[in-house]
Amino acid sequence: MLSLLYEILTTIRRNKMRTFLTGFAVAWGIFMLIVLLGSGNGLKNAFSENWGDRLINVVQVWGGRTNIPYAGFQSGRWIELDNKDIQFTAAEFSDEVNFAIGNVQLGSKNISYGTEYLASNLQGGSPQRLIVAGLKMAQGRYINDLDIREKRKSIVISQRAKEILFKKDDAIGKKVNVAGINYTVVGVYYIDDRQDATDSHIPLSTAQIVYNRGINVSNLSFTLSDKINDEPSNTDFMNRYKKRFARQHQISPDDDNAIWYSNRFESYLEISNVNRFINIAVWIIGIFTLLSGIVGVSNIMLITVRERTREFGIRKAIGASPLSILKLVVLESIFITTIFGYIGLMCGVGLTELLAGFFASGGGESRSIFVNPTVDINVAIQATLLLIIAGTLAGFFPALKAVKIKTIEALNNR
Amino acid sequence: MSTIIKLKNINKTYYNGAPLHVLKGIDLEINRGELVSIMGASGSGKSTLLNILGILDNYDTGEYHLNNELIKNLSETQAAHFRNKLIGFIFQSFNLISFKNAMENVALPLYYQKVSRKARNKIALEYLDKLGLKEWAHHMPNELSGGQKQRVAIARALISKPQIILADEPTGALDSKTSAEVLEVLKKVNATGMTMIIVTHESGVANMTNKIIRLKDGIIEKIEDNSEHNISAFGIQNIK
Numbered sequence: 001m002l003s004l005l006y007e008i009l010t011t012i013r014r015n016k017m018r019t020f021l022t023g024f025a026v027a028w029g030i031f032m033l034i035v036l037l038g039s040g041n042g043l044k045n046a047f048s049e050n051w052g053d054r055l056i057n058v059v060q061v062w063g064g065r066t067n068i069p070y071a072g073f074q075s076g077r078w079i080e081l082d083n084k085d086i087q088f089t090a091a092e093f094s095d096e097v098n099f100a101i102g103n104v105q106l107g108s109k110n111i112s113y114g115t116e117y118l119a120s121n122l123q124g125g126s127p128q129r130l131i132v133a134g135l136k137m138a139q140g141r142y143i144n145d146l147d148i149r150e151k152r153k154s155i156v157i158s159q160r161a162k163e164i165l166f167k168k169d170d171a172i173g174k175k176v177n178v179a180g181i182n183y184t185v186v187g188v189y190y191i192d193d194r195q196d197a198t199d200s201h202i203p204l205s206t207a208q209i210v211y212n213r214g215i216n217v218s219n220l221s222f223t224l225s226d227k228i229n230d231e232p233s234n235t236d237f238m239n240r241y242k243k244r245f246a247r248q249h250q251i252s253p254d255d256d257n258a259i260w261y262s263n264r265f266e267s268y269l270e271i272s273n274v275n276r277f278i279n280i281a282v283w284i285i286g287i288f289t290l291l292s293g294i295v296g297v298s299n300i301m302l303i304t305v306r307e308r309t310r311e312f313g314i315r316k317a318i319g320a321s322p323l324s325i326l327k328l329v330v331l332e333s334i335f336i337t338t339i340f341g342y343i344g345l346m347c348g349v350g351l352t353e354l355l356a357g358f359f360a361s362g363g364g365e366s367r368s369i370f371v372n373p374t375v376d377i378n379v380a381i382q383a384t385l386l387l388i389i390a391g392t393l394a395g396f397f398p399a400l401k402a403v404k405i406k407t408i409e410a411l412n413n414r
Numbered sequence: 415m416s417t418i419i420k421l422k423n424i425n426k427t428y429y430n431g432a433p434l435h436v437l438k439g440i441d442l443e444i445n446r447g448e449l450v451s452i453m454g455a456s457g458s459g460k461s462t463l464l465n466i467l468g469i470l471d472n473y474d475t476g477e478y479h480l481n482n483e484l485i486k487n488l489s490e491t492q493a494a495h496f497r498n499k500l501i502g503f504i505f506q507s508f509n510l511i512s513f514k515n516a517m518e519n520v521a522l523p524l525y526y527q528k529v530s531r532k533a534r535n536k537i538a539l540e541y542l543d544k545l546g547l548k549e550w551a552h553h554m555p556n557e558l559s560g561g562q563k564q565r566v567a568i569a570r571a572l573i574s575k576p577q578i579i580l581a582d583e584p585t586g587a588l589d590s591k592t593s594a595e596v597l598e599v600l601k602k603v604n605a606t607g608m609t610m611i612i613v614t615h616e617s618g619v620a621n622m623t624n625k626i627i628r629l630k631d632g633i634i635e636k637i638e639d640n641s642e643h644n645i646s647a648f649g650i651q652n653i654k
Contacts (some may be wrong), residue, residue, distance in 0.1 A: 003531050014513035314509045317470060318570065319498020319526040321491040403490075408470040411509065 008332045018307075022300045022333075023340030026387055029293020030341050033286045033383050034348025034375050038355070040282030042373025044275050049371045056268040057098075057224040058132050059238075061085070061245070062260040070252040079249050079258050083215040088248060089222050089241075096237050098225050101126040102217030104207040109179040111157070111200060113165040120161060120200040122178060124207020132221050138162075140172040140187030147186075147203040154206075155183035160197040162188045178202075181210060224265055234265055286383075293387055298394035301333060305398035312402050313410025322403035326396070333395030334388060341384040341391075349380060417479075418577055418609050419444040419467060424476035426462055436462045437473070438632040444611065444625075446577075449604040451612045451620040454629035461582060463629065464613045468501055468580045469493045481577050498526050502571030504600075506583035508563040510555040516542060516566045517551040523574040541569040545599060561592035568599055578609040585619055597622060 012019045063079035081102070089100040104124035111120045129135075130142040138159050147154045155176060162171045162185075171185045183202060191197045207213060228234050238261070243253050251258040312325050352374045359371060402410070424440040427433050436459045444450055454460040465471035466478065469485055478485045481500055488496065503509075510519045517538045524534035542551050545565040555563055564584060571579055584600065585593035597619060604610045612623060620626045626638040 003525060003528075006531055007525065010518065011513065310509075311511050314511055315522070315526075316490070316494055317468070317497060317503050317509070318523045319494050319574070321494045321526075323491065324526065406471065407490075407493075408465050411470070411505070 004327070004331065007328060008335055011328075011332060012336065018300070018304055019336055022297060022304070022336050022391070023343075025293055025296035025300060026337045026391055027340040027344030027347070029290055029296065029387055030344030030380075030384050031348040031351075032289045033293075034345065034380050035351055036282055036286050036289060037375045037379060038348070038352035038373040040278050041375060042355070042359070042371060043278050045371040045373070047271055047275055055132060055134065055223055056265060057228065058221055058264045059224065060219055060221045060262040060264075062219045062262075063249075064257050064260050066251055066255050067257040068252040068255040070255065071250045073250060077251075077258075079251065081217050081220055083217065085245070085248065086217070086220050088244070089220065092244065093237075093241060096225055096227055096241075098223040099128050100220060100222035101128050101132065102204055102220045103129065104204060104211070104213055104216070105218040106207060106211055109200075111161065111165065112177045113174065116165045116167075118161055118164045118198065120157070120178075120198045122207075123199060123201050124204040124211075124213075125201050126204050129201065129221075132223065135189045138188045138190045139170075140185070142187050142189070143201060143203050148205045151205045151209055152203060153181065153183045153210075154186040154203060156187040156189060156201040157185055158191050158197050158199060159188055160191055161200060228265065231269055234263070234269070238263060290383060290387060294390040294394065297337065297387070297391040301391065301394040302398045305329060305395065305402050309402050309405060309410050309413040313405075313407055313413060316403075316407040317411060325403045326399050329395050329399035329402075330392055333392045337388040337391035341388050345380055345384050349375065349377070416446050417443050418446045418481055419611075420477075420479040421467075422477040422479075424463075424466065424473050424478060426459075426466065426471075426473045436632050437466070440476070440632075440634060442627065442634065442637075444578075444609065446609055447604070447607045448625060449601070449610045449612075449623045450625045450627060451614055451623035452627045452629060453614060453617070453620050454635075455615070457631075458629040459632040460613045460629050464580055464582055464611065467578075467611060468503060469496050494526075498523060498574060500577045502574065502576040502579045504564070504567050504571050504579060504581035504584045506586035508555070508560075508567045508587070510563055510566060510570075512555055515552050515554050516547060516558065516562075519555070519566055520569045520573055523570060527574060537573060538569070541573050542566070545569050559592070560588050561595055564588060564592075564596050565599060568596070568603070572603065572608075576608075578611060579603065581610065581612040583614055584612060585614070585616065593619075 061081065063081050066073065066075050066077045066079065069075045083102060086100045086102045089097055103126075106122040106124060108119045109122045110117055125143060126148065127142060127144050130137075135142065139162075140156070142156055143154060146152070155178065157165070157171065157176070165171065165176060166174065171188055174185050175182045176185055177183075178200070204217070208215065208217075224234070224237070228237050242259070242261070245259055246253045246255070249258070308329075312320075315325055316322070355373045359373065405413075419442070421440050421442040424437055424442075425435070426437040427435045440463065452460045452463060462471065466473050467480075469480075469488065472487070480496065483496075485496065497503075510516075511522070514522070517535055520541055521531075521534040521538035524537060525531075529537070539548060539551055542548050545568060547562060547565055547569070550558060550562060550566075555566070558566065564587075579600075581600065585596055588596060600610060600612070601622060610623075612619060614620055621640065624639070624641045626640050627634055628636040628638065
């Protein structure tokens with residue numbers, strides 16, 4: 001085995017250009033594939049990151065103004081949502097809806113604590129709003145069922161509001177004044193670039209009582225169950241829900257202006273489709289890159305083996321069996337493709353890691369569209385192995401053909 | 415003297431286009447230690463005969479015994495084994511592997527006998543020394559003269575201690591002075607008891623052999639006993 005290895009090394013060392021060309025084709029193929037897959041992953045990761053912790057299955061509904069006269073009503077009627085909408089959504093669509101909540105938007109209110117104050121968008125909501133909005137608590141808790149039931153004057157403020165009002169002091173349990181009414185701070189939520197830094201949340205029941213909203217809500221949100229898992233089921237559900245909603249408020253089923261819907265699941269499906277497209281595109285390009293690498297290696301191996309026909313004839317004349325020559329060529333191919341495949345792999349992984357570091361440190365404008373452009377190492381290794389196998393086969397078949405040539409014909413090959 | 419090569423009614427036809435009957439019933443016996451030349455015009459079948467003797471090519475009918483073994487319908491692997499153990503080749507165009515140095519070229523047959531690298535390089539150096547090329551051991555073929563290349567090829571042919579040496583126009587690519595030197599080496603090798611068969615079209619080369627086989631149109635026209643010769647190739651007297 002050592003002799004064979006030395007024989008291979010001698011051949012490689014003395015045929016530098018041939019070795020380099022074969023190796024370069026392998027290394028380049030792997031390098032490009034990894035960079036490409038990494039870029040695709042970077043785009044996909046960016047989509048995922050932008051989506052964040054928000055639920056993908058949320059539908060929001062707002063009242064609008066009718067455009068079509070219906071059931072004795074003139075057009076131009078404002079549709080107001082109320083608690084009954086929340087109730088029928090949860091009760092009649094229990095198979096498709098996990099939970100439904102209402103939200104009251106109370107507009108901008110001054111919140112003060114001592115001499116500090118800020119303007120905040122006050123909202124009345126339910127405990128599940130924490131999940132729907134993807135909020136994360138920094139301190140304390142969110143609004144709970146007891147707050148709702150007892151119509152407590154509890155308030156959850158943002159971290160930014162806390163910093164303005166309380167500086168470094170603890171806010172939990174402190175009373176803040178919201179346009180003349182005192183609320184107890186029960187929680188502080190983290191803010192990121194998706195949340196409005198000045199939103200403050202109070203219990204829905206409190207908001208309806210204190211601000212004379214009766215049973216009205218500004219909008220309602222609900223989450224879809226696992227039954228709604230694709231485009232057809234989503235479309236079918238939304239059609240049925242819209243009809244029911246139209247009946248509830250006596251509006252024309254064809255009136256698109258009366259009720260407004262925002263279905264996050266639809267957006268998610270669209271983004272999923274984009275992701276799927278990116279995935280397919282990257283793999284198609286990757287496979288073609290790999291194929292071009294394979295073709296390059298095959299071509300070089302084909303020419304190499306053809307060039308070496310006479311050498312094989314000489315070897316056979318002095319006692320080499322066909323198998324020993326085949327072994328020599330195949331092991332040489334494996335050796336070259338493995339070494340250069342590894343180099344390509346390392347360079348590709350190195351570059352993607354470098355880019356990942358660059359984008360993670362906030363470098364460049366592309367941060368939001370390019371996140372962690374790295375490749376699963378298993379995929380990288382599998383691609384390298386594939387190219388090694390391809391390079392080996394590319395050497396094997398011409399070598400098999402070459403050793404089958406009669407020794408005397410091989411010797412006479414020029 | 416015992417017979418090392420025995421050919422009985424050997425026929426060979428090539429079928430590239432119209433059939434070409436190259437060897438027509440060749441009967442031949444060559445004894446151990448003989449120095450034999452095969453002569454003939456172009457197309458007479460001398461190279462084909464040498465290829466069959468070297469198990470580089472098959473024959474159609476007849477029998478070929480080499481070292482008392484029937485050489486017929488061998489697989490490539492069996493043929494390679496016989497060539498490695500029994501036959502040393504010297505070619506007109508040297509057939510050295512261009513990316514191996516002189517020592518590695520000489521040592522190559524031992525690689526196929528599974529001799530370790532260290533041992534085979536040591537033996538190769540000894541053979542190169544015998545042929546006056548020790549200083550050139552690490553030179554590549556393109557750094558050697560024609561005569562040096564052929565001496566490397568001779569060393570390679572000898573290193574596996576074969577039973578016979580087959581030389582196909584060994585001086586064909588050399589000038590007369592270098593040819594004489596190479597022939598002198600071959601003569602010395604034969605003097606050690608090695609059977610040697612030389613295909614040549616040069617009468618000077620044939621004249622230094624003990625037996626001259628003249629081929630014409632695929633048949634042995636004449637076998638001349640030349641054992642009493644005292645004229646060496648190219649007129650150089652009594653090579654020692």
